[in-house]
Each structure stands twice: as C-alpha cells, then as structure tokens.
Amino acid sequence: PLVQAETDPEKKTIVILGSGWASTSFLKDIDTDHYNVVVVSPRNYFLFTPLLPETTVGTIDVRSVIEPTRFIARHKSRSVKVIEAECTQIDPENKVTHGLLGRYLWKILDSLITTYLDNSDVKEEHAVSTLCYDYLIVGVGAMSATFGVKGVEEYGCFLKEVWDAQKIRTKLMNCIETAAFPDQTPEEIDRLLHMVVVGGGPTGIEYAAELHDFLVDDLTSWYPELAGKVKITLIEALPNVLPAFSKKLIDYTESTFKEQNISICTKTMVKEVHEKEIEVKRPDGTVDNIPYGLLVWATGNTSRPLVRDLMQKFPETQQARRGLAVDEWLRLDGSEDIYALGDATATRYAPTAQVAAQQGKYLARLFKQLAVRENLEIELMNASDEEEVAKKERKLRKVKDVKPFQYSHQGSLCYIGSDKAVADLSLGPGGSLASGGVVTFAFWRSVYISSLFSTRNRALVITDWLKKTALGRDISRE
Ligand code: FAD
Ligand code: NAD
Secondary structure, three states, X not given: OEXXXXXXXXXXXXXXXXXXXXXXXXXXXXXXXXXXXXXXXXXXXXXXXXXXXXXXXXXXXXXXHEEEHHHHHOOOOOOOEEEEEXXXXXXXXXXXXXXXXXXXXXXXXXXXXXXXHOOOOOOOOOOXXXXXXXXXXXXXXXXXXXXXXXXXXXXXXXXXXXXXXXXXXXXXXXXXHHHHOOOOOHHHHHHHOEEEEEOOOHHHHHHHHHHHHHHHHHHHHHOHHHHOOOEEXXXXXXXXXXXXXXXHHHHHHHHHHHXXXXXXXXOOEEEEEOOOEEEEEOOOOOEEEEEOOEXXXXXXXXXXXXXXXXXXXXXXXXXXXXXXXXXOOOEEOOOOOEEEOHHHEOOXXXXXXXXXXXXXXXXXXXXXXXXXXXXXXXXXXXXXXXXHXXXXXXXXXXXXXXOOOOOOOOXXXXXXXOOEEEEEEEOOOOXXXXXXXXXXXXXXXXXXXXXXXXXXXXXXXXXXXXXXXXXXXXXXXX
C-alpha cells in the first residue's frame, strides 16, 4: 500500500527518517506552511540521550527523558504524519516523475510495538509499505560499535536506547540479588559483583559514575553485606579516558575515579567476551581472563545497515568509513534531494547531540529559504509589469544564496560521580575554560534542564531528582 501524508498536492513532501536529535530539531523548526511533512521512525518518541545514563540506576525514570514525537509535532501550523516504522530501504533509482517534481520510492517495514520495546529481532508479522518523497531527510543516527569483538552482542549491554538502559538496570539487579542468594561461593559472589565498563569515552565514564553513586547512596544501605564487595572496572584501549577533553580534566576525572574506587585499565583491549569472563590484552602484551557479572559496552558508533545500503547506491561519492558524505549544505554527495545529518553522517564534527541539533535547525531554515525562493521564481514568471518584476528580482537576490552550515561549539560536559562534573567550555573565538567539581555539576544540571525539549520533561526530571534526594533510588527489579 502507498502511505499518504496529509498532503496538499500543491506542496512538496518531506519525509524525515528518525526521531532523534537531528530529525526532531529539524521537525521543530520546519515550516509546514510550505511542505507536507512525514516522520518515519521505529520509536515514536524523542530520547534526551544526555540523561540516559541516569536512568540505568533509577536516578531518573526513562519516561522523564522521552517526549512523544506527536507532542512535538502538535504545535505545527499544518498536521504532520508520524509513522512508527523502520525504513529498510531507500531506492533512489526508481524515479517516478510527477509533474515537475522528482519522486522516488522507498520501502518501510511496519513495526510491531513489542518488537521495538523489547528490541527482539522476532517480528511476528509485518507489512511493507512504499512512501513517496520529494525531499528525504536521513537522521537515523548510528548504532553501537563492537569492532567485531566476539560475544559483545550476546553477553554485553549497550547504552544507546531506552531498552538498553532498562536491560542494564535489570541485569544489575539480577547480579546483586543472585549474589545475595544463600550459599553462593565467594568466587561467584566476586564475579557477580564485578561490573565492567568497556570504553572510556563520555558514555562509559558517565555510566561508571552513576553506578558508583548507586552503590554508595543506595546499595550500601540495602545490601550492607555485599556493598563492600562490588567492584567497578573501566577498560579503555587508549592511554587515557575522555580523549576529547583537556589534559587537566582527564587527570581530574582519573583522580576522582581513583577516590571512588573505580579501577581504570588504560591501554587495555578487550579481545573476546564470554558468558562470565572477558579476555583482555594488557599493555605488556599478556592476555588475561577477567570474570564479570555485568558488562556495559560503550566503544562508540558505527553506521546502520540502512546507511551502508544507501552508500552503496552512490559508489562514486559515498566512500567515507564513518557514514554518509554530505556537502556544506548537508545534501548527500551524489544526490539532488536527499539530505543527511547527525550521527548518520561523516563530517568533520564529533557525533554529538549538539552538532545534530544545530544541523537540524539549520536544515529547517534552508528548506524555508528554498520554499520562499521557489515561490518567488513562480511569481516572477507570472509577473507582468516591470516594477513588480524588479521588486521580485530584488527579493529573489536576497534569498538566492543559502549560507553553508556552520557549527558553533558550546563546550563539552561530562558527569563523573559524587556530584561532580567536568566541563570544557568554549568562550568565544580562541577562548576556553576547563572546570571540574561540584559547582560544575550544578552547571551541568542547569544546562541539561534548560536543554530538555519540553516543560513536561523539565518538571518530570526535577521531580525525579528531588525524589531521589528525599527517598533514595528504587532498587526493585522490574
Ligand atoms: P539519534 O539521536 O540516535 O536518532 C536516530 C533516530 O533514527 C532514532 O529515532 C532512531 O529510532 C531512528 N532510526 C534508526 N533506524 C531507523 C530506520 N531504519 N528508519 C527510520 N528511523 C530510524 N551528545 C552531546 O552532545 N551531549 C551529551 O551529553 C550526550 N550524551 C550522550 C549520552 C549517551 C548515553 C549517548 C548514547 C549519546 C550521548 N550524546 C551526547 C550523543 C548524542 O546522543 C548523539 O550524537 C545524537 O543522538 C545524534 O543524533 P541523531 O539524531 O543523529 O541520532
Ligand atoms: P567514544 O567514541 O567517545 O569513546 C569510545 C572509547 O572506547 C574510545 O575512547 C575508544 O578508545 C574506546 N575503545 C574502543 N574499542 C575498545 C576496546 N575494544 N577495548 C577498550 N576500549 C575501546 O564513544 P561514546 O562515549 O559512546 O560517545 C559517542 C559520542 O557521543 C561521542 O561523540 C561523545 O562525545 C558523545 N557523547 C557525549 C556525552 C557528553 O557530552 N556528556 C556523553 C555521551 C556521549
């Protein structure tokens, strides 16, 4: 079946793939007076990823950091169609011409809600639909990289989506309750209570920090016989953690982790993951097997199959390893009407929410300018008297050149545990400020509260923080 948007045949249709940082920021700003807009994403909500690590131990609830895409779209002047589905194929070859507009066909696979909630690969039934677009916005993000290390997908937990955080929380409580079960051997208790985090980037650091806080604030009270036996180890292949931060903040983070009894093993590579042990290569070349109870794998991003498939359709222009190559206007190299942004792309910027959100905003502006230009061109063609033609030409010149995307870096923030955070802030051209500690943590919280997309989310997150302070975290296993 052909999926139809709330279409006005006079307007072009923009199909947005994804409901993450890039696509949502585009959706918020796109002018629906000019376009029909359809959003396709396997999850029907936006996830505020910076606070996801807090949900793994119940500091805040997952529902507090998600916002339904339909809520975001409800403020638009014309209605937006939101389809919960996964795009499985983009087919730029099957071009169908319709009036003056180039239209392509692609297929979407309707998802079952349960399929995505438990993230299982089992699809009980599915339907394939085809959807037409005039412009396609690819904001499908990236997925967690494993670098081909065997056993990661089977035994490890990623930290990217809501279901990852829920899985981590359940597995953590499984380990703790099993260790508390009578008559376990001391070796088994030590294994179950060894929490290993692989990857010393911001995701791994923030998760280890949250786990530490949960241990100190809550587990110590509820499992006093076990709390002293819980060990947290962070494994990083490079010589230090947080490679993108300044040296001062790296040292501060490493010393804070030391005070918190979080072991950092740098220059250590994980070679293979088994059910109860991981095989690591130490800096001196020796290979060790480390028993673990919970393994959180946070070694960065890799492209999604959909993105790799799209790249193969443009073999001459799409050869970047990190993702889709785009020009300075975020248009896919080799295509006229596909645009890509966020983690799905290979640009000179880091794959962050900050970049994705700015790109989304920029692209919405660019599309507005495109629409205004196209309307002026039509009006110019129809203009009869000279004065009107001159006026339209002047207007057209003003909107003719759309400036390329320019990223403005505001700085980087990372939570490191015990109510401390580190911040590398940008203070205008050439200036920067590196700070770490409790005051930076207060700043960290205020930045994230103000960046949340809705008042509803703000209220929920603040309530969760207050609840945690007054009542502690919930230790029940869902
Ligand atoms: P995403 O936000 O990942 O969104 C991708 C969207 O595409 C999702 O809605 C997904 O469901 C959808 N999708 C996937 N496949 C398909 C398909 N086939 N068809 C249709 N839709 C599809 N960055 C910062 O700047 N600051 C931070 O503090 C920060 N903290 C982070 C904490 C964590 C735990 C993580 C994992 C990341 C963090 N990041 C942070 C990075 C940031 O989240 C990403 O850079 C950002 O999410 C990228 O936005 P995106 O829209 O490209 O991708
Ligand atoms: P990352 O790419 O930043 O870090 C991954 C780390 O894993 C690297 O340091 C890498 O050396 C290490 N690694 C890779 N393979 C390994 C192996 N086999 N064994 C041991 N270590 C290995 O990944 P991330 O932390 O998931 O972050 C992804 C993106 O999201 C980044 O751009 C980051 O800036 C952004 N992010 C930002 C924040 C924040 O600003 N607070 C939080 C989370 C994520």
